[in-house]
Amino acid sequence: xxESDEQLMLAYAGGNAAAFEALYSRHKGPLFRFVLRxxxxxxEAEELYQDIWMRVVxxxxxxxxxxxxxxxxxxxxxxxxxxxxxxxxxxxxxxDDEETGAPEPExxxxxxxxxxxxxxxTAGRLAAALAALPLAQREAFLLHYxxxxxxxxxxxxxxxxxxxxxxxxxxxxxxxREAVGDD
Amino acid sequence: MTDHDDKLKRxxxxxxxxxxxxxLDAAILARARERVVPRRRPSWMVPVSIAAVLVLGIGVSLxxxxxxxxxxxxxxxxxxxxxxxxxxxxxxxxxxxPAASEVARDSAAPVAAPELKRVxxxxxxxxxxxxxxxxxxxxxxxxxxxxxxxxxxxEEKPASADAISAPSSKAQTNTSVAVEPPPAAASPPAxxxxxxxxxxxxxxxxxxxxxxxxxxxxAAPGARxxxxxxxxxxxxxxxxxxxxxxxxxxxxxxEADRALEEFRRLRPDYRIPEAVWERVKPR
Numbered sequence: 371x372x373e374s375d376e377q378l379m380l381a382y383a384g385g386n387a388a389a390f391e392a393l394y395s396r397h398k399g400p401l402f403r404f405v406l407r408x409x410x411x412x413x414e415a416e417e418l419y420q421d422i423w424m425r426v427v428x429x430x431x432x433x434x435x436x437x438x439x440x441x442x443x444x445x446x447x448x449x450x451x452x453x454x455x456x457x458x459x460x461x462x463x464x465x466d467d468e469e470t471g472a473p474e475p476e477x478x479x480x481x482x483x484x485x486x487x488x489x490x491x492t493a494g495r496l497a498a499a500l501a502a503l504p505l506a507q508r509e510a511f512l513l514h515y516x517x518x519x520x521x522x523x524x525x526x527x528x529x530x531x532x533x534x535x536x537x538x539x540x541x542x543x544x545x546x547r548e549a550v551g552d553d
Numbered sequence: 554m555t556d557h558d559d560k561l562k563r564x565x566x567x568x569x570x571x572x573x574x575x576x577l578d579a580a581i582l583a584r585a586r587e588r589v590v591p592r593r594r595p596s597w598m599v600p601v602s603i604a605a606v607l608v609l610g611i612g613v614s615l616x617x618x619x620x621x622x623x624x625x626x627x628x629x630x631x632x633x634x635x636x637x638x639x640x641x642x643x644x645x646x647x648x649x650x651p652a653a654s655e656v657a658r659d660s661a662a663p664v665a666a667p668e669l670k671r672v673x674x675x676x677x678x679x680x681x682x683x684x685x686x687x688x689x690x691x692x693x694x695x696x697x698x699x700x701x702x703x704x705x706x707x708e709e710k711p712a713s714a715d716a717i718s719a720p721s722s723k724a725q726t727n728t729s730v731a732v733e734p735p736p737a738a739a740s741p742p743a744x745x746x747x748x749x750x751x752x753x754x755x756x757x758x759x760x761x762x763x764x765x766x767x768x769x770x771x772a773a774p775g776a777r778x779x780x781x782x783x784x785x786x787x788x789x790x791x792x793x794x795x796x797x798x799x800x801x802x803x804x805x806x807x808e809a810d811r812a813l814e815e816f817r818r819l820r821p822d823y824r825i826p827e828a829v830w831e832r833v834k835p836r
Contacts, residue, residue: 382585382589385589386589387585387586387589390582390585390586390589391582391585394578394581394582394585398572398573398578399570399571399572399573402571402572402573403570403571406571407568416573416574416577419573419577420577420580420581423581423584423585424581424584425817425818425821426821427581427584427585427588428588428818428819428821429819429820429821429822430588442822445822446821446822449817449821449822449823449824450821453817456830456834457834457835490567492564492567493564493567493568493569496564496565496567496568497568500568515562515565529824543558543561546561546564546565547560547561550560550561550564
C-alpha cells in the first residue's frame, strides 16, 4: 500500500533515505514547473528548485505533519520565491499589481497537422497570459494547477487569507480563459 | 469541475510537462542521502556505551571504598584561609568579588562552626535585601552594585563598627549587621584573613538574587556559554531577526548574510514580515 506524503516525510526524518526518493519522485515535476513558470530563466528556476529541496532536507528533522505535506512543501517554495523576488526588487505587497514582461516567443510551429499547430498556438497564448499575470495571481494559479492546492491551502502557503487567495485564483483563471478563447 | 476548467486544464497541459534535469535530480537525492547518513548509529555503539558506564561505575565505587579511611581522617582545609586576600590589600575587581567570596565561604565553613547557627538570621536579612532590591526602580543598576557592595563591605568592615551604619541604604545596613561574624568565630591561625571572607559569605549566599545571577557568568564562563546556548536566538525567530537587523545596522553585512542564510536554513517556512525584511535583507 503506498504511503502518504506525510508518512514518507516522517520516515525520511527518521533516517529512511528511500522514503525521500519516493517523495521526491512524486513532487519533482509539479514543483519544478511551479518554479519554472514563476521565474523567467530556466537557470534561475533550477537553482531555486534545488534550493527548495535543500530546505526541505534541512527542515526534515523539524517536520511535523500539521497540514498536508504538499502545503508545507509549497510554503517553503513560496518563501524561497518571495526571497528571490525581493532580491530582485519586487515588493511583495504590490504583487497583485505587478505586471511582468512579455514571455519568450514560442518556437515556430513546424509543418505538422493543423490541430497540433492550433494547440501550440493556444499554448503560446496561455503561456503569454500566464507570464503576464501579476505575481500573486500567477502563483495562486500555479499552486492550484501544479501543486493541487485548494484556496485555503494556497492561503496557508502564501500567508494570506482565504478570501484573498480565492480572489487571486479567480482573477487568474478568468484572464487565462480569455487568453485561450474560452469566455 | 466545469467544462471551462477542463478546457483551461487541457490548454495548460499543452504548455508541456517539463521535468528537472537528471543531473539535478541526482544532486538533490545525493544531498538528501548525505543528510541521513549521520543519523545512523553503528550497532556496536550501544553495548560499548553500556560497558563503559559499567566499568566507570565499578571503578569509582571501588575507589571510594578504598579511599574512605583517608577521607575520614582528612582535616578540613584551613590552609585555604591564608590564601584569601587580607583586608589591607586593595579590593579585587567588583565582577570577581562574588566568586571569590563563594570560594571563601566554602573553605571557611568547617572552620567557623558558630557561623552555622547564624544562617537563619542571615537568610532573613538576605530576603529583606532581596525584597528591597526587587523594589528598587533602577533595575539595571542593581546587578552592578551588588558586587560593588561586596567590595565596599570588605573594605569597611575592619575599619570600625561605625562603618556598619555608614552605607546609605537600609538593605546594606541589614546585610552588614547580619553578616558580621562573632569575634570568636574566626579561627586563631588566620583571624584577619578569615574575617573579611566570612563577612562576604552572605553576599554569595544570595543565590536567587540578581547580583548573584549577574556575577555568576563571570565566575563560570562555561555555565554562561551553556545558558547562552539554551536561550540561543534560534528559539525565537523574532529575536534572531532583530539580531540580524542589528548586524546590518552595524554594517556587519557578511555576518548578517550568514545569519540570514542560517535562519532560512533552519526556518524555511517562516514568513518574514515586510518591515523586518527591509532591515535584514542582503545589501
